[in-house]
Amino acid sequence: MSSPKSPRLPEPDRPWLMRTYAGHSDARRSNELYRRNLEKGQTGLSVAFDLPTQTGYDPDHELARGEVGKVGVSIAHLGDMRSLLHGIPLEKMNTSMTINATAAWLLALYVVAAQEQGVAQDKLQGTTQNDILKEYLSRGTYSFPPGPSMRLIADTIAHAVTHIPKWNPINICSYHLQEAGATPVQEIAYSICNAIAVLDAVRERLSTSRGDHGEDVMDRVFGRISFFVNAGVRFVEEHAKLRAMAQLWDELGRERYGVGEERHRRFRYGVQVNSLGLTESQPENNVYRIALEALAVTLGRSARARAIQLPAWNEALGLPRPWDQQWSLRLQQILAYETDLLEYSDIFDGSRVMDGLVAQLVEGAREEMSRVAELGGAVEAVDYMKGALVASHRERLRKIENGEQVVVGMNRFTQSEPSPLVAGADGGILVVDPAVERECRAAVRRWRDQRDPDAVARALEELARVARDEHENLMPATIAAARAGVTTGEWAQALREVFGEYRAPTGVGEAAALPAEGLVELREEVERISEALGRRMKLLVGKPGLDGHSNGAEQIAVRARDAGMDVIYEGIRLTPSQIATSAAQEGVHVVGLSILSGSHRELIPAVLEALRASGADQVPVVVGGIIPDADAASLRAAGVAAVYTPKDWDLNRMIADIIALVAQRNGIAATVSG
Amino acid sequence: MNGPPIGSAELAARLRERDTTVAPAVLNLLESRSPAMRAQAEAMVRATSPAALGAEAGAHLIGITGPPGVGKSSLLSQLLAAWRQRDRSVAVLAVDPTSRRSGGALLGDRARIDVDPADRAVFVRSTATSGRLGGLAAPTRAAASALAVAFDVVVIETVGVGQSETEVADVADTVAVVVQPGSGDVLQFLKAGIMEIPDVLVVAKADLGAAARRSLADLGATLHSLHAADTALVAVSSIPPPTGIDELIAALDAHRASLDISARRLHARRMQALADFASEHGERGLRAVGGHRGAERYLAEQDRGLDVPALVRLLEERAGG
Structure with missing residues (x-):
């Protein structure tokens, strides 16, 4: 029993929301998965959308090729959203949607689908990720330029605080910054700067747009901003990071936005723990990493996550199966229901080590925040932040390569028995049925044929009109378009026509050259081969498809440059014919392609075909990404010279391979050391 | 490499036929520093020079x-x-x-x-x-x-x-x-x-x-x-x-x-010859032809129809004395 002096809480805390980031193929299949997950004790939903949905293309668009239903579910219109949520009680559900460029649209579909279920907007609980700056910095699923994107975000927030008051209209993401290589200080600083940019944009919009937003609207806005953070395996420092963020957030609310009520200034966050540190070699070890990372976000009561989703042990191998995700859910349940974690007040209260760590991180973050502020804020500083992230990520890789940073089973203790976990016929991963893409293409065409074309045209016209009028909120027209049967691609296209398209900075140009250490031999070899070729060895690094995870491609591009090559890197989202045209026009000696979204089986052969059509078929192609062994074999059979996966973590060795490949294809003798 | 290298004569002929698809091969050749390729490049430049075309290039x-x-x-x-x-x-x-x-x-x-x-x-x-x-x-x-x-x-x-x-x-x-x-x-x-x-x-x-x-x-x-x-x-x-x-x-x-295009292009060719000469022979080479100004004056006296490689060769002869 608890006494006033007892370290125990009178009542154990309620567990956090337990979710699994899930969704694949089409709405019907994902709905089945969600219902099974809820039966297993999951308490919230976390919807993973496929890349066409995330970037605003219908399944039958050219850019959607190979990506439909791959990394998430395809939602092309209201009918899909209805099927996705079929039989799920939305008045009780708490739904997180990982959606950004098209967040306003998916929220509108959710609102209309809920209304059809008889659930009003003000009953809905959940989160739209809706954070565009980190898309420019890391994740790559942006659609529109920064200005209009910030307006869309501000409009969703302004609409939500009034009409969907229990909804978190934005989740400021530090998660993807860490995945892109951010240090804890960078993760804190850039995400808070990002939040400032959003809050300033909302404040500005509320003051200039039409409509009555009520008293204390900024208090309510501030109170509805939540964060989506990452937690790496250095779990003590990671916990300190969260306490530091809570401190800075409270301060920001008080000082910059004058938020009076303490409850509105509380730092609220959901979390997905680190995927970057998960290994392909000895993948079973990832289970321990995930457990330790979960401690980082649960240990101290005063900075504990509100919602948790954990990755699966096999993410570096491919897409997780339902069983893999269940295994991760069970970890959350053991932590919450078997351990005594929830019975105490904050266990770090008064800890000198923890307070010291927090103080250090806060100080570092403030310094970095003032640098961003000097550049004019987060929107203006995207180039700077991107460059800093690329540099940090490179530093991390360098430490892993030289053994300074130990990764068990990868750069140390690599001796292993064969893992029975990957011995099954499926290789231990989920493979999306290739028929799904065909089905989705046919389904969206049927949908277009069956709706009222006049209503759709009127809705799109109205949307374009509102988009051109800076003083109007885009949400009502978006909700009306959802109801009229407009598709995801049509909604995004209407806005692209008004707002224009955008290519984010790649960050690679800003990365300073590496010290020569470890590169001398590579540089000499590049010089020697270039001399024999007659001109400098030239590499094209390409990212075909909609996959925006560009960290791997960026690191290869920078390292190849540091080794002395001329490198063409055009960023993400290229069609096979764009890549082939660049390769031919630039006269490159080798092409490197990177794909992490699982679309390699369709896109790589398409690039090879396009190279043939451009007359550049003698240029050798190497591929890197999350590529299962079986696929690697068929890619090699199709003409790919080499396939690299996360277990090939030694960049210098990869570059040496590429140099040797160019030499061999051009009839230049290898050196003794090669 | 983009296919077997196309010979300089064919490149020049296709450029003259306004075949834009040879552009990558033209660049590959012009960027090359190997002596054999440079000879080819010179041949291509000569075959596409105004003297060979009978007029300045139209672009x-x-x-x-x-x-x-x-x-x-x-x-x-x-x-x-x-x-x-x-x-x-x-x-x-x-x-x-x-x-x-x-x-x-x-x-x-x-x-x-x-x-x-x-x-x-x-x-x-x-x-x-x-x-x-x-x-x-x-x-x-x-x-x-x-x-x-x-x-x-x-x-x-x-x-x-x-x-x-x-x-x-x-x-x-x-x-x-x-x-x-x-x-x-x-x-x-x-x-x-x-x-x-x-x-x-x-x-x-x-x-x-x-x-x-x-x-x-x-x-x-x-x-x-x-x-x-x-x-x-x-x-x-x-x-x-x-x-x-x-x-x-x-x-x-x-x-x-x-514009008087032929005057402008003539100037461009002379400046290009001077730049090529300087990048090949450096400051010492420049001094040997009387410095930048001296070289410009010398080039201005040469035949208007000469192509860039020919002008470079003239500068080299003058420097070699």
Whole structure:
């Protein structure tokens, strides 16, 4: 029993929301998965959308090729959203949607689908990720330029605080910054700067747009901003990071936005723990990493996550199966229901080590925040932040390569028995049925044929009109378009026509050259081969498809440059014919392609075909990404010279391979050391 | 490697037939430093020289330059679209200022230039400056001349304000400098004579409204005070809906029409020969031909029909004494 002096809480805390980031193929299949997950004790939903949905293309668009239903579910219109949520009680559900460029649209579909279920907007609980700056910095699923994107975000927030008051209209993401290589200080600083940019944009919009937003609207806005953070395996420092963020957030609310009520200034966050540190070699070890990372976000009561989703042990191998995700859910349940974690007040209260760590991180973050502020804020500083992230990520890789940073089973203790976990016929991963893409293409065409074309045209016209009028909120027209049967691609296209398209900075140009250490031999070899070729060895690094995870491609591009090559890197989202045209026009000696979204089986052969059509078929192609062994074999059979996966973590060795490949294809003798 | 190398005679013949698809092979050859390839390159240059053609190459050679971040690539995307609408073929030589500290370079320029990959009449090639800040790589000058035989428009895109326009001006028929609203340094550079007066001055980001109008007025006043009434001043915006692009094309065309092309190209060839000679033989070589001025004077006395390799050889003979 608890006494006033007892370290125990009178009542154990309620567990956090337990979710699994899930969704694949089409709405019907994902709905089945969600219902099974809820039966297993999951308490919230976390919807993973496929890349066409995330970037605003219908399944039958050219850019959607190979990506439909791959990394998430395809939602092309209201009918899909209805099927996705079929039989799920939305008045009780708490739904997180990982959606950004098209967040306003998916929220509108959710609102209309809920209304059809008889659930009003003000009953809905959940989160739209809706954070565009980190898309420019890391994740790559942006659609529109920064200005209009910030307006869309501000409009969703302004609409939500009034009409969907229990909804978190934005989740400021530090998660993807860490995945892109951010240090804890960078993760804190850039995400808070990002939040400032959003809050300033909302404040500005509320003051200039039409409509009555009520008293204390900024208090309510501030109170509805939540964060989506990452937690790496250095779990003590990671916990300190969260306490530091809570401190800075409270301060920001008080000082910059004058938020009076303490409850509105509380730092609220959901979390997905680190995927970057998960290994392909000895993948079973990832289970321990995930457990330790979960401690980082649960240990101290005063900075504990509100919602948790954990990755699966096999993410570096491919897409997780339902069983893999269940295994991760069970970890959350053991932590919450078997351990005594929830019975105490904050266990770090008064800890000198923890307070010291927090103080250090806060100080570092403030310094970095003032640098961003000097550049004019987060929107203006995207180039700077991107460059800093690329540099940090490179530093991390360098430490892993030289053994300074130990990764068990990868750069140390690599001796292993064969893992029975990957011995099954499926290789231990989920493979999306290739028929799904065909089905989705046919389904969206049927949908277009069956709706009222006049209503759709009127809705799109109205949307374009509102988009051109800076003083109007885009949400009502978006909700009306959802109801009229407009598709995801049509909604995004209407806005692209008004707002224009955008290519984010790649960050690679800003990365300073590496010290020569470890590169001398590579540089000499590049010089020697270039001399024999007659001109400098030239590499094209390409990212075909909609996959925006560009960290791997960026690191290869920078390292190849540091080794002395001329490198063409055009960023993400290229069609096979764009890549082939660049390769031919630039006269490159080798092409490197990177794909992490699982679309390699369709896109790589398409690039090879396009190279043939451009007359550049003698240029050798190497591929890197999350590529299962079986696929690697068929890619090699199709003409790919080499396939690299996360277990090939030694960049210098990869570059040496590429140099040797160019030499061999051009009839230049290898050196003794090669 | 893109297929077996095409011989110089065939390359020249296809350029003369205005076959734009040989552009990659032309660049591969001109960039090559191997002695055998250089002999081939010379042969190709000779076979596409005005003497061989019987006239100057028909393309409009345009230099587009300006400070980083000013929006040159977005502007170029709009220009490309507009030229294609007018059915003009376009080659872009994007010169990247990336340093070559390690010997390598990251070339990211084409990322921001929007083209239809299926359009054979558009060619974009990136080149590093090989550590020469603001300058042009030797193959870029030669490439501009060679591609001018096959394309309607050849653009050389460089970064910088202050020095780079001078080198571009040696090659291009028309130089357009792009600035953004509020860039007072350009005014200062112009007034102080650090920056040569461009043929066309473009104020980008005209969507910035008042700031853009003020810049336009300031630049107009400055040009007037410098008696540079011939310089066209155009405001453009690349964000939708783009504006000013047609006016810019009209200004570029008007400048081209006003030129004595053969005089301009003759000057360009002589300057290119001098640059090639200097990069091959350095300061010592330059001194041996009487320095920059001495060499220019010497070149001015030579036959107008000589191509660049021939002019370089003359300089080498003179230096060898």
